[in-house]
Amino acid sequence: MNLSSHLVQRMLKLSPPATRDLVIQRDLQVPMPDGVDLLADRWAPRVEGATLPTALIRSPYGRAGVLSLGMARPLAERGFQVLIQSTRGGFGSGGIFDPMRQEREDGLATLEWVVKQPWFGGSIVLVGLSYLGYVQWAVADHLPPEVKAMIPHMTESALTLEFLRKNGMSLETPFAWGALIATMERRWAIFGRPIQDGRTRRALQTLPLGRADVAAVGHRTDYIQDILAHDTDDPRWAGIDHRHRVADVTVPVSSIGGWYDIFLPGQLRDFQILQAAGRPARLTIGPWTHTSFNNTAMNEAIEFGLAHTRGEQPPQRPPVRLFVMGEDAWRDVDSWPPSGYAAQRFHLWPDGALSTEPPGESAPDQYRYDPADPTPAVGGVRMLADSGRVDNRALEARADVLTYTTAVLDQDVEVIGEVNAEIWFRSSQSHADVFVRLCDVDPRGRSYNVCDGLTSLSGADETSCATVELWPTAYRFKRGHRIRVQVSSGAFPRYTRNPGTGEPRATATTLRAADQAVYRDPTHPSAVILPVRQTH
Template identity: 30%
Template structure:
């Protein structure tokens, strides 16, 4: 079709919006995909914003974004499309399997819709964010910008597993919701009710906590067993993941990534930015790239100091700039929200973990006697922590259980005898941490397999202990633990004088991750009765220097 020049809309003008239209397209293999079309009721052509969802197009992800009418009134054609096997679209939903080809087909089709200027951008969070990456891997010519939020980069390490441990609460909750939708599509009322009820209250007290009865009975509706029984990276995961498809990123597509400190997929978001930013430094005709990390979780905003812009205001300004040429670039390539002060920091890149705090102890870290310090201790120490599977250490705040994400006081958890804590002296001056964190831990256990949960918190003068970041590792028989390196995600926080840092170590973090039975058995094969107590031995000192690496 012949495209007219796009209309230039002033920021204070709002356009009338046509009533939504339901439109359909066919994929290259003949599957019908349905969409709702919103467009200005005015003469001219407009850039297209394409949102491809797996949760039903009528909701239009209004849990996180303004309704599509809001964007249409500001000079965009908005297309909200049900992914294959979702909503009213044909086909069977298999997570990520068809998004590369279907997404590219949808971009080409959206570029030809009434009112389109022929230029397309994509937006959306979670699954809809990954759908953007996968469509980009097919290099559709009309795609000019993407804005994936809370999406990650690798399905294996961002969606299914973390540090070798299955992401139990996150993966189970999503699988139950997706299975309930599959049951609804075939009018299985009983299955839909059972699965929906289980999604609202995760059945983690089942005989097999990682594979509850609801998912066993209705496995035909879900991908869950495929993920649970494939605990190692490899070709099956690579076939679903942008990480394996976008090593050579198109340089002419603008990229705005939105991440959250309490989003389970933040580490992948940062990995993607590092790769893309490095590529753009050497690419000619490169489009802009930006990373914004704010006080958000996978389910939306979390309680935090200061005010945070909405996802809509952030990406509208981005789309206006890269698609319409409106507005100036006033922020750095990386913008981070400070968890403690609420201020925003603009940086040229995400700093690496270069400062070091050493663990030290008199053997009573599980009685809050461990210490963090700049100096290497001059003596060897051993802390003993006993994990009892009957009373696992609970997940408190952080990122790993999306429905309960955020900054929750964990002082009571740190007082448990199965948690070892290492606390720094109170700070005399403000100190800002901004970037990635890692832990090198010399640890061993009396079981073939064990878990280590690590949480870094700020201890405020009033006694509150608020998590800043965390990491988790599942150690399988034969894995190296001399030392065990645990990636602890990234952080941005300015610590006030009188505050201290605390590292908390435990043998479980449930229900974020399955309780390790200590036997080496897979989670889907482990009954509650099979789990055994595990004794962890945590070393520190000159010969076995456990240490925390920080971006100071």
């Protein structure tokens, strides 16, 4: 075990531990009000008479592997005792796992149990990423006084709901997660996951999509059927949305996210709610994807979390710390979005140009989108492989992708904040998607994605302005580079392909190709709107 401790310390570039001599209590039974027992492991330094704060981690992914060696052990070596609990219905815990629906009741009962234990040291910090961060928000407005801080990482208070927008379903992430949780307790699952990922990718091409879960995991799964059949506002999702709890959180919150993370918009929303309510909160956003492995959350648990358990203030810093990509430097600001950035329109022009000047009269640009050969997802905001910042040249060479590019920049252009696009659009089908991506083109012609977004249209056979919300970003386009905007009608399988028929996504079987037109003239001034740093 000490070898793994040394390896994790080296990989995460952590400070040396106070001790590597730990004691582990396994399979502690935590009773729930309905009689179900949830199992937990306790990791603690082997120190007689010590009263240490508890780092609580609640997980649907088991209590071994990365969670034990990459989270529990390093935290226990550096000042915490750590309790990792398997959530209901998995890895020995009783009951049935119904994703996200039982985390409030079970989380509150777990906290009540912890403070009554003879080993409890008087204070608790909630830590964890993704689902492990979501369970923090589920109880955040009703915490016992023993909880001193929250450190939600790569997560948000509504989790699945952003993916299920009626005007743009993000398919790949919730489907792949549903396939993962349906198979993770199979023998040797950890070794078979690359194969499973391949099955998942192939399953996403299934028609109708309602049969894709069987193709991916061998049987129907309730969660996958739910995401295919129920949009964000459907009553089926009642009870999993904890956005209304955020303003009532009273403990300090340190939220950590990534520019290419699947939960970024919701995480920024949660932080803005905390700031507006005057709550003690800080935010760190790095150049990371959802699966990036780095030491930020661990260091924050030690620096921020331990300080609050002792009634101390962590080292002072402004509320928001952002990594500005392109400049590759950290920037401290007071709020999100930061002040000093004004909306500037970059208009689509003829011949693939992009300009801050309004466009002149010209015919629309056209392309053909075929859902049988959908425009592929390349890099960007994805949970699986091929995420983050990648070269887009092969994608941009496709006939179903339009590009608009500025002249070579004669000075740096810094963009920090919310990014939007207004695309005047018409399709030969009544249902169509508009995907917009912002890219940085370097002097060698390599085009790297910065942020993107998609919206789905009904009545697309009439000319209308499609408003597309792209992912927020912090990016400096350097002098000598160019800014590029892509316009297409999909990014499959990240987003479900639009069949053009308006059929429900779970049962659609007919795929209709569409002729798309993008307008860019004085009456239809298509543009991407960037928050650009003001200079005086």
